[in-house]
Amino acid sequence: MEIFLPDKYYKNIYEINYRQLKQDGIKCLLFDLDNTLVPPHINKPNKKIRDLFDNLKELDFKVIIMSNSGKKRLTPFKDELIVDCSASSMKPLKKKFLKVLKEYKFDVSETAIIGDQLLTDIFGGNRAGITTILVNPISKKDIMCTKLNRRIEKFIEKKFLKRELFKRGKYYD
Numbered sequence: 001m002e003i004f005l006p007d008k009y010y011k012n013i014y015e016i017n018y019r020q021l022k023q024d025g026i027k028c029l030l031f032d033l034d035n036t037l038v039p040p041h042i043n044k045p046n047k048k049i050r051d052l053f054d055n056l057k058e059l060d061f062k063v064i065i066m067s068n069s070g071k072k073r074l075t076p077f078k079d080e081l082i083v084d085c086s087a088s089s090m091k092p093l094k095k096k097f098l099k100v101l102k103e104y105k106f107d108v109s110e111t112a113i114i115g116d117q118l119l120t121d122i123f124g125g126n127r128a129g130i131t132t133i134l135v136n137p138i139s140k141k142d143i144m145c146t147k148l149n150r151r152i153e154k155f156i157e158k159k160f161l162k163r164e165l166f167k168r169g170k171y172y173d
């Protein structure tokens with residue numbers, strides 16, 4: 001069950017303590033797209049995200065958008081934010097995580113995934129052995145397959161709550 005438990009939990013991507021991550025040796029940030037950066041129906045980044053990504057680059061992080069969506073969905077983000085992307089990443093499989101680490105030459109201890117889903121981002125990240133950071137989903141709208149995931153997620157969260165491991169809205173780092 002702990003394989004679904006995030007290492008850190010923040011309200012959103014803007015609340016994350018990136019300086020702390022830097023101090024802890026994290027050099028590469030993998031961002032989920034849908035409901036982490038933007039709602040699923042939004043096709044390009046806003047200024048707030050552009051500013052955040054500029055800051056992260058200034059802090060010398062390697063930033064990569066890693067999404068289960070296809071290339072076409074990622075292209076406007078890749079172009080506007082000037083970041084690398086890993087499309088069709090098949091989270092929670094760890095295969096693509098390990099491929100990205102190998103390609104960019106980062107160790108698992110130097111990499112973190114930031115995402116809104118326990119069943120894909122956190123589960124996959126934990127399997128790969130990297131730092132996992134959960135944020136709340138931006139919108140209540142989900143694509144079809146995510147809807148099922150959310151129901152399973154609720155079930156897992158109930159189990160966590162019983163064991164006092166995790167509670168929605170109770171952020172930790």
Ligand SMILES: [Mg+2]
Pocket residue numbers: 032033034035036115116117
């Ligand atoms: Mg997502």
